[in-house]
Amino acid sequence: MSSLSLKNIKKSYGQHEVIHGVDLEVEKGEFIVFVGPSGCGKSTMLRMISGLEEVTSGQISIADKDVTRAHPSKREIAMVFQSYALFPHMSVADNISFGLRLGKTPKDEVKRRVNEVADTLQITHLLERFPRQLSGGQRQRVAIGRAIIRNPQVFLFDEPLSNLDAALRVQMRLEIARLHKRLGATIIYVTHDQTEAMTLADRIVVFNHGVIEQVGRPIDLYERPANKFVAGFLGAPSMNFIGATAQQGAIQLDGFNITDAQKAHANGAITLGIRPEHMRISDTEACDFSAKVELVEELGSESLAYLQTSFSSDPLTMRVDHSITVREGDMLPVSVNREFLHVFEEGGASL
Amino acid sequence: MNQSNTFWRVALLALPLSVFALIIIWPLLSSFYYGFTNWNGFSDNYDFVGFENFGKLFSDRLFMSAAINTIIWMAIAVVLPTVLGLSLALLIDSHVPGGPIFKTIFYLPICLSAVVVGQVWVWIYQPDWGLLNTIIEYVTNDRFNYAWLAKPDSALYSVIVAWSWQATGLSMVIYLAGLTAIPGDLLEVCELEGATTWQRIRHVILPLLTPATVVVVALSVINSLKGFDILYIMTGGGPFNSSDTLAMHMYNESFKKYLMGYGSAISVVLFLVALTIIRLYFKQLKKVDEIYG
Numbered sequence: 001m002s003s004l005s006l007k008n009i010k011k012s013y014g015q016h017e018v019i020h021g022v023d024l025e026v027e028k029g030e031f032i033v034f035v036g037p038s039g040c041g042k043s044t045m046l047r048m049i050s051g052l053e054e055v056t057s058g059q060i061s062i063a064d065k066d067v068t069r070a071h072p073s074k075r076e077i078a079m080v081f082q083s084y085a086l087f088p089h090m091s092v093a094d095n096i097s098f099g100l101r102l103g104k105t106p107k108d109e110v111k112r113r114v115n116e117v118a119d120t121l122q123i124t125h126l127l128e129r130f131p132r133q134l135s136g137g138q139r140q141r142v143a144i145g146r147a148i149i150r151n152p153q154v155f156l157f158d159e160p161l162s163n164l165d166a167a168l169r170v171q172m173r174l175e176i177a178r179l180h181k182r183l184g185a186t187i188i189y190v191t192h193d194q195t196e197a198m199t200l201a202d203r204i205v206v207f208n209h210g211v212i213e214q215v216g217r218p219i220d221l222y223e224r225p226a227n228k229f230v231a232g233f234l235g236a237p238s239m240n241f242i243g244a245t246a247q248q249g250a251i252q253l254d255g256f257n258i259t260d261a262q263k264a265h266a267n268g269a270i271t272l273g274i275r276p277e278h279m280r281i282s283d284t285e286a287c288d289f290s291a292k293v294e295l296v297e298e299l300g301s302e303s304l305a306y307l308q309t310s311f312s313s314d315p316l317t318m319r320v321d322h323s324i325t326v327r328e329g330d331m332l333p334v335s336v337n338r339e340f341l342h343v344f345e346e347g348g349a350s351l
Numbered sequence: 352m353n354q355s356n357t358f359w360r361v362a363l364l365a366l367p368l369s370v371f372a373l374i375i376i377w378p379l380l381s382s383f384y385y386g387f388t389n390w391n392g393f394s395d396n397y398d399f400v401g402f403e404n405f406g407k408l409f410s411d412r413l414f415m416s417a418a419i420n421t422i423i424w425m426a427i428a429v430v431l432p433t434v435l436g437l438s439l440a441l442l443i444d445s446h447v448p449g450g451p452i453f454k455t456i457f458y459l460p461i462c463l464s465a466v467v468v469g470q471v472w473v474w475i476y477q478p479d480w481g482l483l484n485t486i487i488e489y490v491t492n493d494r495f496n497y498a499w500l501a502k503p504d505s506a507l508y509s510v511i512v513a514w515s516w517q518a519t520g521l522s523m524v525i526y527l528a529g530l531t532a533i534p535g536d537l538l539e540v541c542e543l544e545g546a547t548t549w550q551r552i553r554h555v556i557l558p559l560l561t562p563a564t565v566v567v568v569a570l571s572v573i574n575s576l577k578g579f580d581i582l583y584i585m586t587g588g589g590p591f592n593s594s595d596t597l598a599m600h601m602y603n604e605s606f607k608k609y610l611m612g613y614g615s616a617i618s619v620v621l622f623l624v625a626l627t628i629i630r631l632y633f634k635q636l637k638k639v640d641e642i643y644g
Contacts, residue, residue, distance in 0.1 A: 050543065051542075051543075052539050052542065052543070071542075071545070072542050072543045072545075073542065073543060073544060073545025074545075077543070078543070079539075079540075079543055081536045081539075081540075083534065083536055085534070085536040085537055085539070085540050087537060087540075087555060087558075087559075088559070088642055088643055089558040089559065089561070089642060089643070098540070098544055098554075099543075099544035099545065102544055102545060102546050102550055102554070103545070130642070132641070132642065146540075150544075
């Protein structure tokens with residue numbers, strides 16, 4: 001059974017179309033992450049699923065029921081906001097039980113369910129406190145609690161970790177992953193943080209300019225990006241792109257011995273894509289090219305070396321193991337792992 | 352450099368401070384002083400009478416009725432402009448057609464002086480051709496010439512309505528600012544949770560407007576204590592002192608009966624009441640800040 005189905009969803013503000021026809025099927029229990037740069041339409045899409053934003057055309061179904069024009073409260077969804085959206089004048093217990101109390105649920109049942117949820121999220125000791133007395137992480141847990149208590153078909157998370165500091169973000173990310181496993185719930189999660197996307201998602205949906213660029217398992221998107229945009233968006237540091245020309249599959253590049261990297265369909269102007277981890281320092285005789293180290297960033301477990309080459313105007317980023325010392329100004333012989341070379345045609349599609 | 356900075360700081364502060372001292376602090380302290388004398392307002396000869404003026408307050412029938420009228424005024428001032436201002440703000444905030452125009456119209460009375468407002472309402476209440484009686488005649492289709500401002504039963508309330516008409520604009524603007532400050536996502540939570548309009552107002556908007564309500568109520572109460580100018584224009588405290596307030600009574604005793612010492616004692620009482628209310632206001636404001644700040 002499909003938990004969520006989007007059919008040709010379009011959204012316009014006046015004459016300006018911002019979502020240009022989105023199709024997506026989400027299975028029950030799937031963790032789907034919408035990623036993309038700011039203004040790509042991912043949050044608008046989430047708000048349309050929630051009903052807070054109207055759809056211009058297309059159809060949204062939740063649990064096989066058409067909810068395109070249904071009121072947000074009738075869609076069997078629950079949403080967690082980036083700002084937590086907790087009521088400052090209500091205790092944690094009252095915040096969590098807000099919806100139940102509006103629906104005049106008997107007091108005993110409200111109490112029982114609040115305790116259940118608080119137990120799941122380990123916030124029982126916070127129930128009597130007010131949001132101002134909680135840390136960012138605790139507030140986010142309360143916001144999640146308010147979502148869980150609704151027992152929805154689909155959970156919607158709108159950049160829920162963006163307001164937390166880096167350490168807490170990692171911790172909450174793990175908790176959300178655990179929660180998903182425990183509840184087996186369908187989750188649509190919006191983020192611009194690709195680490196969150198890669199670590200949490202069963203499938204990632206990459207948005208750009210109001211269209212879906214690619215949908216797939218995180219590792220598939222990483223290894224086999226459909227186009228230059230997806231390739232550049234996923235992975236940190238991002239993929240190196242080098243402009244080149246190809247003739248009958250053979251790639252021509254000044255000072256870069258890559259003639260054996262045959263791409264049968266490549267012809268004319270192309271872009272070569274190399275991830276930073278697919279380059280390494282090699283023997284002078286066996287190297288593909290030599291490059292001058294412009295800058296080194298020490299990250300502890302590894303270093304990032306920015307390389308000046310004769311064939312690329314932008315410096316290339318290369319991961320270097322922390323055991324190897326690289327200095328600025330060094331000339332390095334570099335070889336590229338041919339197996340993981342990406343080639344994109346002029347329009348950006350992967351070849 | 353530092354020395355010349357200090358000089359300029361003191362110099363620039365000195366002017367406003369001396370003006371403030373001259374027109375606020377000095378008269379305030381003087382009225383405290385005169386409250387303990389039997390000064391008539393112009394003579395050089397007066398005696399120190401201790402607490403006599405203050406003792407007299409308790410036996411002064413007119414002071415008591417003025418105090419009761421002031422309490423009535425305060426009570427209505429807490430309710431009327433607050434409820435009306437809030438209702439108008441909610442209505443305008445709900446994007447009714449013509450909202451911005453109505454916002455300007457409802458705010459306009461604030462720009463008028465109390466004297467002008469008083470005179471406009473004197474015309475509205477005019478028994479023979481005033482707007483109010485004309486409307487009542489039109490609706491009931493019967494002759495109606497009740498003299499609103501000339502009857503002891505209605506004079507005070509009629510003035511309070513006129514005063515509230517002016518105060519409502521200010522409450523509305525404060526509430527509108529409060530409504531703008533409510534985070535949109537809290538209202539979206541209401542929508543997601545299926546709250547009705549009334550539930551949204553009752554459980555979310557009203558509590559979140561508490562900071563605005565504290566300001567509106569405090570301003571209404573403090574302004575009602577000062578209620579003098581509009582009263583002076585509309586009834587002068589009459590008929591038969593039925594619309595006298597403490598401020599009006601103080602004026603009558605000081606400047607009509609030339610009992611400046613006794614009038615000062617009344618002003619001291621008024622000052623202490625205002626001080627108590629302002630203290631309560633700041634206490635409440637602190638509490639509100641802790642929750643919503």
